[in-house]
Amino acid sequence: MRELTLIHLYPDLMNLYGDRGNIVTLKRRCEWRGIQLNVVPVSLGDPFDADRADIVFIGGGQDYEQAILQDDALTKKRDDILRAVESDVVFLAICGGYQLLGSHYLTGEGKRIECLGALDVCTEAGRKRLIGNLIFDCPFLPEENRKVIGFENHSGMTFRGPSVNPLGRVLYGHGNTGSDGTEGALYRNVIGSYSHGSLLPKNPALADFLLERALLRRYPAGERLSPLPDELERKAREGLLKRFLHTS
Numbered sequence: 001m002r003e004l005t006l007i008h009l010y011p012d013l014m015n016l017y018g019d020r021g022n023i024v025t026l027k028r029r030c031e032w033r034g035i036q037l038n039v040v041p042v043s044l045g046d047p048f049d050a051d052r053a054d055i056v057f058i059g060g061g062q063d064y065e066q067a068i069l070q071d072d073a074l075t076k077k078r079d080d081i082l083r084a085v086e087s088d089v090v091f092l093a094i095c096g097g098y099q100l101l102g103s104h105y106l107t108g109e110g111k112r113i114e115c116l117g118a119l120d121v122c123t124e125a126g127r128k129r130l131i132g133n134l135i136f137d138c139p140f141l142p143e144e145n146r147k148v149i150g151f152e153n154h155s156g157m158t159f160r161g162p163s164v165n166p167l168g169r170v171l172y173g174h175g176n177t178g179s180d181g182t183e184g185a186l187y188r189n190v191i192g193s194y195s196h197g198s199l200l201p202k203n204p205a206l207a208d209f210l211l212e213r214a215l216l217r218r219y220p221a222g223e224r225l226s227p228l229p230d231e232l233e234r235k236a237r238e239g240l241l242k243r244f245l246h247t248s
């Protein structure tokens with residue numbers, strides 16, 4: 001049986017808006033294909049084992065939690081996380097987790113939170129909170145599933161450096177800055193996004209994209225993922241796209 005290990009980073013601190021649903025989705029989509037997904041929580045004081053990780057998940061958190069874990073992330077985990085990123089471990093980091101992978105976060109009170117520097121992005125709090133449904137076009141997903149649907153709630157505006165591609169182009173909502181038309185970041189196998197929701201239950205193609213990348217890395221000669229029916233997901237997506245983009 002093929003097996004993957006997902007490290008859930010700071011599950012007790014970075015856990016906004018049901019982000020944990022992303023893990024439930026990955027686990028179920030693995031089980032339906034006879035793949036075992038082991039979920040390992042790693043929090044303050046725990047070692048981060050880069051060799052064990054196939055997928056790393058970090059959910060969203062408020063400025064308060066981000067400040068609490070800053071010291072642990074920088075002193076105990078930073079080097080191993082950077083090594084994992086550069087050796088193509090798959091990452092999904094949402095909102096505060098996405099900001100944590102960047103170089104720093106400047107809060108609304110002018111406090112600078114040093115972050116991991118694993119992604120060439122940085123974040124500054126803006127004056128206005130960016131809240132609401134978010135839809136963006138993700139060019140690397142299959143044509144019929146390129147539109148990714150999420151929900152955002154952040155004051156941080158994230159700016160990308162040249163080595164980082166956007167995850168997608170905003171069709172509805174705000175995304176990285178509210179004005180540059182981009183959402184999220186893609187670097188190697190790392191995805192950062194402002195999309196809570198949870199994100200993956202609404203976007204099974206993105207869940208499979210992450211699983212494919214992780215499987216290919218762990219089992220280079222293994223078979224591709226078998227397709228799943230996703231009938232309910234397709235209907236839910238159709239309804240949401242109709243509602244926000246007025247598609248027929």
Ligand code: GLN
Nearest residue numbers: 060061063095096155156
């Ligand atoms: N503290 C960050 C912000 O408001 C992240 C919030 C979140 O994860 N939803 O920008």
